[in-house]
Amino acid sequence: xxDLTGLRALVTGGGSGIGAATARLLAARGAxxxxxxxxxxxxxxYRADVGDDAxxxxxxxxxAGDLGGLDILVNNAGIGAAGTVEDNDDDSWHRVLDVNVLGxxxxxxxxxxxxxxxxxxxxxPAVVNTCSIAATxxxxxxxxxxxxKGAVLxxxxxxxxxxxxxxxxxxxxxxxxxxxxxxxxxxxxxxDPVAERAALAARQPMGRLVGAEEVAAAIVxxxxxxxxxxxxxxxxxxxxxxxxxxxxxxx
Numbered sequence: 001x002x003d004l005t006g007l008r009a010l011v012t013g014g015g016s017g018i019g020a021a022t023a024r025l026l027a028a029r030g031a032x033x034x035x036x037x038x039x040x041x042x043x044x045x046y047r048a049d050v051g052d053d054a055x056x057x058x059x060x061x062x063x064a065g066d067l068g069g070l071d072i073l074v075n076n077a078g079i080g081a082a083g084t085v086e087d088n089d090d091d092s093w094h095r096v097l098d099v100n101v102l103g104x105x106x107x108x109x110x111x112x113x114x115x116x117x118x119x120x121x122x123x124x125p126a127v128v129n130t131c132s133i134a135a136t137x138x139x140x141x142x143x144x145x146x147x148x149k150g151a152v153l154x155x156x157x158x159x160x161x162x163x164x165x166x167x168x169x170x171x172x173x174x175x176x177x178x179x180x181x182x183x184x185x186x187x188x189x190x191x192d193p194v195a196e197r198a199a200l201a202a203r204q205p206m207g208r209l210v211g212a213e214e215v216a217a218a219i220v221x222x223x224x225x226x227x228x229x230x231x232x233x234x235x236x237x238x239x240x241x242x243x244x245x246x247x248x249x250x251x
Contacts, residue, residue, distance in 0.1 A: 005030030008067040012036045013077030017180035021216035034063035050103030060110040070114035072223045075104045076130040081144040100148035119167030126223045129172040160232035169231040171222040176238030179209040204239030
């Protein structure tokens with residue numbers, strides 16, 4: 001399939017996990033793709049810290065210069081946090097909110113002139129933010145992370161309203177617990193990684209972790225011309241966790 005041929009895409013946090021899967025799928029569908037990451041890939045990778053505005057602006061400008069413009073922005077970079085409201089100090093709250101929320105702001109702010117140019121050329125620009133099931137479901141030991149992703153969900157809706165008349169669509173994807181390197185590190189830190197993986201899989205009605213490629217497929221759909229009438233939407237890719245309420249088996 002080559003429905004994205006001629007479109008230029010930028011993926012933050014594209015060095016691993018969902019971001020890397022998204023970059024691969026965008027390229028497979030015909031897009032020219034650049035990646036922003038703290039440890040970027042060798043080909044069309046640009047080092048950027050989304051917590052630093054100057055770093056973001058320089059990397060976005062360099063990537064767009066090499067791509068010849070920008071039509072698709074995927075705001076995927078983020079960091080995690082565990083614990084209740086008692087367990088993270090102020091510095092941790094500031095750091096996670098700065099990366100997960102203001103990181104989206106910084107990259108989008110730098111990309112908007114390019115996306116407006118894309119819209120004027122009739123290229124149908126789109127922004128897709130990686131949010132989380134944590135934005136819509138109360139998860140234990142995720143107070144700080146959930147607060148940051150709840151902000152990303154609200155920010156997505158506000159951005160969609162602000163830019164719809166400019167011809168720029170803005171949506172987000174809400175993954176459930178995904179089988180990514182970040183989740184792998186959380187599991188490695190658990191007292192019983194095998195039991196913890198089983199528990200995370202069991203809380204999703206489909207009974208397994210979400211694949212990074214499955215989340216990437218949703219992101220690429222929202223970024224593509226196939227979703228030309230979709231904006232201000234949060235697409236759950238969570239194995240049914242958000243909407244399903246199953247009875248215990250055998251009852």
